[in-house]
Amino acid sequence: MEEQDARWCREEARYGLGGILASLPGPYYVNHPWRNRDAEHKPAQLATAARCGFDIPPTLLTNDETSAWEFAHDHGPVIYKPLRSTDYQNVDGRALTVWVEEVDPDDLNAGVGQTVHLFQKRVRSVADLRVTAVGEEVFTVRIEGSPGLDWRRHYDALSYSLIDTPPELAKSVRRYLDAFGLVFGAFDFGVDRDDRIWLYECNPNGQYAWFPEPITSKIVTALADQLHHAGEHRAR
Template sequence: MAAAGPPVLVVTRLDDATADEVIGELNRRRVPVVRLDPGDFPTAVTVAATLDGTGVAGTLTTETRAVDLDSVRSVYWRRPTPYGADLAMSEQTSRWAVEEARHGLGGVLAALPGAHYLNHPWRNRDAEYKPAQLATAARCGLAVPPTLITNDPGQARAFVTTHRPVLYKPLRETEYADADGRSLTVWLDDVTPAQIDDRVSHTAHLFQQRVSKTADIRLTVVGDRLFAVRIDGSPGVDWRRHYDRLTYAPIDVPPGIAKGVRDYLNAFGLIFGAFDFGLDPDGEWHWYECNPNGQWAWFPEHITSPITAALADELQYGGNA
């Protein structure tokens, strides 16, 4: 029985299989959980926060739960939906209401007294910028492939010519849909000098030398615990397009990589990070990126179980696991 005590606040959308795994583990431990999607505000979420000389207090209420703001032990910040507004509002008023919600409710959720954040939303935001990721990884001693970020077609063409083979990578996984509302994904892909044209000038683009790799590696870090998985079987440069062909095997993390990723997380103030590496024929790990809110629940159960337990430990014991 035991457990109970202060609740864990899980901030995410309804369809989040990764959060479901962690919530299930917390439920098995009888740790109280309150699930909240800020995108449900204000129709299904009510906040009443008081701020004075004693700090932050008040209540947060969803359709099924209520929580005292000063009693939250931990916050698991996953993937909430965007803030919304009443459809009857004008476009300008709607934008205003969304920003008020973001800075009001969002500000309260980011300032819960004594709560252990995994990760704090502002730390997630800071760590999402690819240029900052690349610079920090290099500073932490991780091997970063030559990379160019530009809107200059001439510079892009010269880089691709000099460093071929070169990949194009999106700078952010921004939600994108076609005219019928179907979600689209911009994949990593090879690019040639002939493909570079004036459209590059319309926005920033990221080009990176392609690593001559024998496998991919996903390294999930939770606090002091590291979970590295070798990914084999991808016939293309972006293994996310070929889940049905992939095989997974847990592997050890070289000491230099372990130190580098811990230094990286400390630099951004993160507890959790999902790192992607390419493994070359000489066994060297080449750093690609770190998603401060990356997925891991698609792995087989023998891989996900330890990660689930590590996350639940962080949330249950507030970083003192």
């Protein structure tokens, strides 16, 4: 189909079939698609996370060039991150990704005014944490070895170790999931030189199978147990 026709059909399917799947009587969702939708917006994530006790780097959302420039000078170095993974292609049709990048204040120009941008003080991290929560189980993986700012660009260079989740962090994770009505969440953190843990974001539909097999197996088992026990409970 032509792109406009295809886009129309996709949206019809999303609101038709998607609406049916979200409205079935009695199923157990991990997560309910409407809860995922509510939890995908980064401004809502950050506001909720602050109420749940997470440490969050100073952050600005703006389409004002002057505000962005002042924020960068006051809090630099700062990074820019996209607000969602929107499809984008080059002229050859190849999919492109907008990575998290450090921002030079001198590069900020009138383009800032074209749409809202998210700027954040850069955390000088010595490691990253990916915390995957499945029901009451929380798996914390320490990620080290990234040669760049966005570790997603350097999978082959990374090392992963499953560590104990700090108790206060686990409590904040639980409060956050409850606030959005989530069963599952994948949280990203940076650890600075003082061992302070800074929240970047939570993906309510985050991936995990790229971890080494021993870690992946634990998360898969937790998900299977979650679905199995929920099914047993509903059967009773």
